[in-house]
Every structure is written in structure tokens, then in C-alpha cells.
């Protein structure tokens with residue numbers, strides 16, 4: 161793989177972000193990413209997705225509702241609307 165295409169980037173995305181690519185692949189992909197904004201965006205969002213999934217896996221008790229909107233805030237909003 162001397163010159164990576166966008167398809168190559170998609171194919172190795174999971175291995176690229178976990179650094180499981182060969183050094184040849186890494187160089188080829190890195191060169192492609194320098195010239196290709198869509199693939200940079202793609203790998204960045206892919207990496208974020210994997211990070212979120214992994215952090216969810218480490219914290220099985222995690223629920224989005226509780227983390228983002230505390231119960232006290234919900235009660236305060238409901239109280240405000242009832243006025």
C-alpha cells in the first residue's frame with residue numbers, strides 16, 4: 161500500500177486508531193490524511209465513537225439521562241412550568 165485511497169482509509173480505520181496497522185500502512189494512511197479532509201473527519205468521528213463505546217463498556221451503570229440531566233434540575237423545570 162504505497163498510496164492509500166479513501167476506501168483504504170475506511171478499510172483500516174478500526175486498526176489505524178488502535179495502532180494495529182503496519183508501519184507501511186500507517187505511512188500511507190498518514191499521507192492520505194494530510195491531503196484528504198473528509199477522511200480526517202471520518203477517522204476523528206470513528207475514534208470518538210469507539211471511545212464512547214469503550215467508556216460505556218467500562219461503566220455499565222452509566223445512563224445518559226442521569227448524567228446529563230440531574231433529577232433536581234428536572235424537578236426545578238417541572239416546578240417552574242407548573243407556576
Ligand SMILES: [Zn+2]
Pocket residue numbers: 165166167169192196198199
Ligand atoms: Zn480520503
